[in-house]
Amino acid sequence: MRYMMMLRIEENTDMVPSEQLMEDMGKLIEEMTKAGVLLDTGGLRPTSEGTRIQLSGGKLTVIDGPFTEAKEVIGGYAMIDVKSKEEALEWASRFLRIHGDGWEIVSEIRQIEGPND
Template sequence: MPRYLTMVRIDEKNAPAEGPGPELMERMGALIEEMTKAGVLLDTAGLTPSSEGTRVTWSGGELSYTDGPFTESKEVVGGYAILQAKDKAEVLEWTKRFLQVHEEHWTVTSEVREIAEG
């Protein structure tokens, strides 16, 4: 079965300062448990803010390092999930459910990409 990487993108400037509330965490926990029991969820985690990150770039034969926050980025990857499913349609259905556990004041985008095997 193919594996997929779902990158959860958020706008750090407009995300709630207090982060996810307890109700959201409860709904998310229930969905994660369901996905795990279904054998679809292989791994998932949130990421620290971009202000704590570093970008490493290789260009013109040289490395450069840029410490966050990355002001030129509107959206940053705030978390990820690795899913294994029969096809992309199934992964998109799980992704839809993940996005819908968030309250209306959240703006969250998930980019779904199949992991190249081989």
């Protein structure tokens, strides 16, 4: 079963990952890779560098960032292949826990539809 873990963050904060956090994240990513669970992962650039394309009433509108109305944004993702939803939730929980008490992060976990689900 493939799942997408989307990491929602408050973009306009002073929180910068510490060296320890980056080291711990690297270890977890390595563990997930060795376990054959991690398919892909990455952090996303700020919304100030992004663009939205909206379709409404048959008309396309292109909007360049930043998107000031957005409080929370998707700051990163991981695509995983696991045996169950519970396993997906455990990996997501482990990822969130390594951030410690100072972070405010939400991980939205959703199953990917398709031939491998």
